[in-house]
Amino acid sequence: xxxxxxxxxxxxxxxxxxxxxxxxxxxxxxxxxxxxxxxxxxxxxxxxxxxxxxxxxxxxxxxxxxxxxxxxxxxxxxxxxxxxxxxxxxxxxxxxxxxxxxxxxxxxxxxxxxxxxxxxxxxxxxxxxxxxxxxxxxxxxxxxxxxxxxxxxxxxxxxxxxxxxxxxxxxxxxxxxxxxxxxxxxxxxxxxxxxxxxxxxxxxxxxxxxxxxxxxxxxxxxxxxxxxxxxxxxxxxxxxxxxxxxxxxxxxxxxxxxxxxxxxxxxxxxxxxxxxxxxxxxxxxxxxxxxxxxxxxxxxxxxxxxxxxxxxxxxxxxxxxxxxxxx
Numbered sequence: 543x544x545x546x547x548x549x550x551x552x553x554x555x556x557x558x559x560x561x562x563x564x565x566x567x568x569x570x571x572x573x574x575x576x577x578x579x580x581x582x583x584x585x586x587x588x589x590x591x592x593x594x595x596x597x598x599x600x601x602x603x604x605x606x607x608x609x610x611x612x613x614x615x616x617x618x619x620x621x622x623x624x625x626x627x628x629x630x631x632x633x634x635x636x637x638x639x640x641x642x643x644x645x646x647x648x649x650x651x652x653x654x655x656x657x658x659x660x661x662x663x664x665x666x667x668x669x670x671x672x673x674x675x676x677x678x679x680x681x682x683x684x685x686x687x688x689x690x691x692x693x694x695x696x697x698x699x700x701x702x703x704x705x706x707x708x709x710x711x712x713x714x715x716x717x718x719x720x721x722x723x724x725x726x727x728x729x730x731x732x733x734x735x736x737x738x739x740x741x742x743x744x745x746x747x748x749x750x751x752x753x754x755x756x757x758x759x760x761x762x763x764x765x766x767x768x769x770x771x772x773x774x775x776x777x778x779x780x781x782x783x784x785x786x787x788x789x790x791x792x793x794x795x796x797x798x799x800x801x802x803x804x805x806x807x808x809x810x811x812x813x814x815x816x817x818x819x820x821x822x823x824x825x826x827x828x829x830x831x832x833x834x835x836x837x838x839x840x841x842x843x844x845x846x847x848x849x850x851x852x853x854x855x856x857x858x859x860x861x862x863x864x865x866x867x868x869x
Contacts, residue, residue, distance in 0.1 A: 642823035672723040760801035
């Protein structure tokens with residue numbers, strides 16, 4: 543499964559660039575399939591009073607956080623004050639945990655919309671601000687469809703024949719109004735299905751199809767490990783592989799029948815038991831809420847500016863002059 547890219551389109555592009563038969567090597571390192579609720583927001587590290595890097599990345603986004611050191615404390619506070627006004631969605635002068643959570647989620651997902659914007663013109667060939675299935679198919683598979691003789695290798699033929707209907711199935715799932723043309727939001731769901739609730743079933747199905755090598759509709763322990771690790775003949779398994787086998791038995795195979803069904807796969811790759819954005823929002827409010835009314839004023843945020851943006855206020859000076867509808 544190629545999360546965060548259009549179906550197996552990325553693999554297709556690599557095949558075209560590298561030539562048939564060049565992408566058969568299996569990875570020898572651990573592959574991560576688990577989709578976090580917030581794509582760029584991982585686990586909060588152990589507390590370190592000398593560093594607020596996690597808070598900065600959660601509040602501003604990882605890329606913006608890298609540019610913070612270029613700003614003085616005065617510039618940081620000034621720009622943070624402007625951001626506060628955007629977080630306070632109801633304009634009541636307070637920032638609640640819910641408003642902070644919404645902001646953090648939007649910041650973390652911004653890269654998704656930027657990614658779509660970068661590739662939009664490559665697919666929207668007739669410039670009607672929609673991408674039809676035919677436009678996508680021709681842009682992605684046109685060379686293969688027009689030159690099948692160049693892809694005579696059996697494994698390459700199989701790959702292409704598998705990819706096209708799979709992409710079409712995902713496209714149709716994202717195309718909510720069924721008009722065979724994707725709006726920007728629909729195309730975003732197509733490219734990043736893990737971020738959209740109505741696309742979760744297709745994420746689970748594609749994962750199952752990728753890992754289930756014997757075609758029985760389940761993922762057994764050996765298939766689970768083979769997806770992560772290419773075992774060298776007669777070579778020992780790394781410690782992390784041994785641990786993953788234990789994880790499979792103890793936590794993946796919930797009904798203890800020796801294999802994972804679709805619901806167990808969903809539980810594995812789409813964990814719902816922890817909301818990182820919610821936890822970070824609560825943390826920021828707790829640490830900055832001087833009067834303990836469970837909401838923040840602009841003054842309280844600016845008083846604790848170092849936690850939100852540090853001496854590295856943000857590249858938001860540029861962002862604030864742009865029209866980022868997604869933020």
